[in-house]
Amino acid sequence: MMVGGRFVMSDVFISYSRHNIQFAEQLFNALKTRHISAWVDWQDIPRSAGWWDEITRGIDNASTFLFLMSNASLASPVCTLELNHAIENGKRILPVVIESPQFDMAIDKLRDLEPDDVLTTIINQRDIVGLSRHNHATIGHINWIFFNKNPQGVELPFERSFDELLATIQTDLEHNRRHARLLVLAREWDSNQRDDDFLLIGDELIIAENWLRDAQARQKEPIPTDLHIEFIDISRQTEDARDKRLRAIRRTGLIATIIALVASMVAVGGIIIANRASATANEAQRLADISQIRADQAQLQADSANHQVATATVVIATSVAMQQIAQSERDQAQRRSEIVSAFAAAILNTQSNPQQLIAHLTRLINQYPQEAMAYHVRGLAYYHQAAYPQAIADYEQAIRIDPRFNEAYFSRANAYFDLGNYIQAIADYTQSIVLSPSDAVAYSNRGNAYMQMGDMANAQADYERAIAINPTYAPVYVNRGNLYFNIGEFDLALNDYTSAIGYDPLLVVAYINRGNTFYAKGIYAEAIADYDEAILLDADNALVYSNRGLAYRQLGDTAQAIANYNYAIQLNPQFTDAYINRAFTYFTLRDYPRAIIDYSRALELDPDLSDVYYNRGLAYAFTNQINLALSDFDQSIARGYTQAYLGRGLAYYIHADYQAALDDWAQYEAVTGMFPSNFESFRTDAHIQAQVGD
CATH class of the missing domain: 1.25.40.10 (Tetratricopeptide repeat domain)
Incomplete structure (x- = not known):
């Protein structure tokens, strides 16, 4: 489908004949109510040379190709070409039978076809009858889903057939989505002379490799194409072959710009402060230069008019004062820059040793005892170690030195939040907002504090204010989705989690929470699909494996449930809920001895x-x-x-x-x-x- 002038991924592409448009609309609307996105040509694409390109992109970008099989669609040259394109590109195809097919009749009509200029261009001298026969042979080996009537002529309710179709679409839905997305990227790379700029890098490459291994190990359909495999393999080779020195510089740069101690946004925060100080110094110098010009003019006037000497002296004095201010600002900027460099070096050199990092930061504080930023950075280090009282003490010292240091109020609010002191957290978030009214994150976090206190109205108001400030800030959609989930508005929650994923496809928590919402609605296959995606992004998240185990258990697949609990426990042997969930599964299987062992382990962890x-x-x-x-x-x-x-x-x-x-x-x-x-x-x-x- 087209959004804002660009193509986005969809769950299904619906290929249909115009004779069956009413059924296509009914199916499209039914899919929409179940959160399945569909690409359909509603005759709003002009038939031109570019029309077919948009059709094929729609097929490529869809996870599943739905072929609405009727005598009209079988005899349609456009439907024949669409189906052939899907087959040739390894798409997952689901034939939806809405009328008993008469293949020979369709072949006869295609044989008598007199194509217009557009179709002639698209067919491009291919044998349309041969393509149709190839299509029929291919889909003949695929399970068909019957609507209206079954092969014996018995009437079928739409809802019954739709449920069967939906269950089939949702089977391995995330595998199909990833298959489609990677194929689009691979074809883009291939069509651009295999330029390295179109290859996968970083997290996206790791996710693709995990997907490929899983698809091959579990023999998932549709299977990865040769182009998939080659694209991912060459992406890995190219990534590994990059100059190691440049990669090391890039990693260092990243480390130096991320400070949650999470190691280091300190560098960013500090550099921003230093840049602001430099800007102030530059402005002061500009004013000093202007004053100097005025002073020179005044001196000339003094030379030519003795009665103006006093005025000129005042202007000269002002100029000297402005130059002194400029020099002071430059010195302060240089000092801040030195502080930033010192703190960045401390973080880079000690990030793997928290205690050593604290010691380094303490020595820097002793060196710069009147720098609010110094205390703030050490507070972040304490916060990262969950030493909240020490973090709060450092934030308070930073605020005493600089009462308008909004980042310190924000950080102190985060510490109070984690301590469960939501009233104080709200007070600090509010002060941070007063000092920085356009900070969407502060509004979002204050909304979380309100929600923890049960004040859903104020929480929602803060989330919506954050969205108004920054409509692409993905975490706020997750937060508002959590609010909707907590009050039982599951459909609204799903919309928000989906929006978050749209803005940040790597946001793991959005997939987890959307999966939890599908689970709460009893849509377990869709929940598993989201948990699968979360695991591709974060393969070491024990919670996701445990949640996926719950969904498998609800579907009656106890073997998969236990396998997921096992892996969750392997990742985190202190994960109480995983033991409880596995114990309950053993209990339902009447394997009471194993259930007792797991319940006992859970009680050891939490008596x-x-x-x-x-x-x-x-x-x-x-x-x-x-x-x-x-x-x-x-x-x-x-x-x-x-x-x-x-x-x-x-x-x-x-x-x-x-x-x-x-x-x-x-x-x-x-x-x-x-x-x-x-x-x-x-x-x-x-x-x-x-x-x-x-």
């Missing part, structure tokens, strides 16, 4: 998980370890988990202590005012058995 005591208690009960089960239910009840009365009652029931079981179930009912229907049969039997015992 206050009342629901985990409850679940382990059930596993113990189902393996006839009644005393251990009772102990776990006691622990759960002690931590306020009411449902544990049900579990402990069940353990007593298994142990044939029927009165104790009835007492616990009565307690549960007294506290909650309800009793689960699936326990009624146990309670009835317990009453009978208790009476028999009496």
Whole structure:
């Protein structure tokens, strides 16, 4: 589809005959409601030499090619050419049958075709009948999705067929999206004489390599084409062959410009300060030069008119004063530049050793005790180590030295936020905004603090103000998406996460949160697709593997679920939730011993998980370890988990202590005012058995 004069990727390309436009519109609208983007030629592209180029780009940029199969589309030369282009370029093709096909009739019509000038140019002396036969042979081996009627002539509801189509589209959706995008880039490289400027570099190359390995290992369809493989391989060769010295300089430059301590935006912040000081000095020098000119003029006037001597003397004195100010500003700028260089060197030399970095920064503070920036930088170093009190102390000292140092207020707000002191965080973000009213990030972060306090109205207002200031700032869309997610507005959340990805396709959290939203909506295949994309961007993110495991479990694929939990735990052996999730999967498989092991590990990491005591208690009960089960239910009840009365009652029931079981179930009912229907049969039997015992 065209957006703002350029092509963007789409999930599907719909190839259809104009005779079937009503069905195409119905399908397009249904896909749109399920967040599937579609490229369709609604006759708004003029038929000209450039028309076919736009059609083929639309096919290339789509993840899946939907061929609306009817007698009209089979006999259409344009549909025949579109389908052939999709086949020749390795696209994933889904034939959507809307009418029982009559291939021979279509061939006859194509044989009698008298093309106009545009079609003649596009066909370019190719055998259109031969192309049609090749198309038919190719799609004959692909599963067809039937609409309207099945092959036996039975009527099919649109919704039923659409659900089948949607499930097929969403299968390996991110694989197909990546296949399409990389093919577009590869063809662009190939069509530009394979110029190195069109090759993949950096993170984009790593993502492509991960995609290719995964596609080949899992034999995903559509398979990577030879052009895909060659494009990625040559990109890697070229990247590795770049001059090492230049790459080292580039890495150093990057390190020196990123300061979250995250190692170093200090350099950027410092250089900006130094540049501002230099600019001030230059302005002062300009004024001094003007004053000097005026002084020279005054001196001439003094030579020619004695009564003007006093005035000239004043002007000369002013000129000297301005020159002194200019020199002072230049000295200050030079001093700031020296400070920046010293801090940048400290960061570059000690970034892998946080304690050593702090020591270096402390020595620099002793050297420049009246420089607010020095304290701010050390505060960032403390913040990066989660030493929030020390960070706040340094930010406060920076503010005492320079009360208008808005970055220090912003940084202190971040520290208060991470400490959970949202009131103070809001106060500091507000002061930062007062000093820098066009700072979209400050508004976005203040919105986060409001949201943590449950003030959704002010949070939303801040997010929207941030978007108004900087409409392309991707993280604010994630933040507003989180707000919508928290209030249950999942569709609005999906829109915001999708916007964030549009502005920053490498923003991992946007894929994760969009995946979480699809999961919450029960669209598990789409959730997995987003988790797949997040893993391509950040292969070491244990949370994403755990979340993907949950989605696979919901789809009934317990093997994939456990494999994902295993990898999450391998990445982070302290990841409590991964143990809990894997334990629950084992529990559902009735593999209680393994479930007990994982629940026990989770409790080692966090001994206050009342629901985990409850679940382990059930596993113990189902393996006839009644005393251990009772102990776990006691622990759960002690931590306020009411449902544990049900579990402990069940353990007593298994142990044939029927009165104790009835007492616990009565307690549960007294506290909650309800009793689960699936326990009624146990309670009835317990009453009978208790009476028999009496």
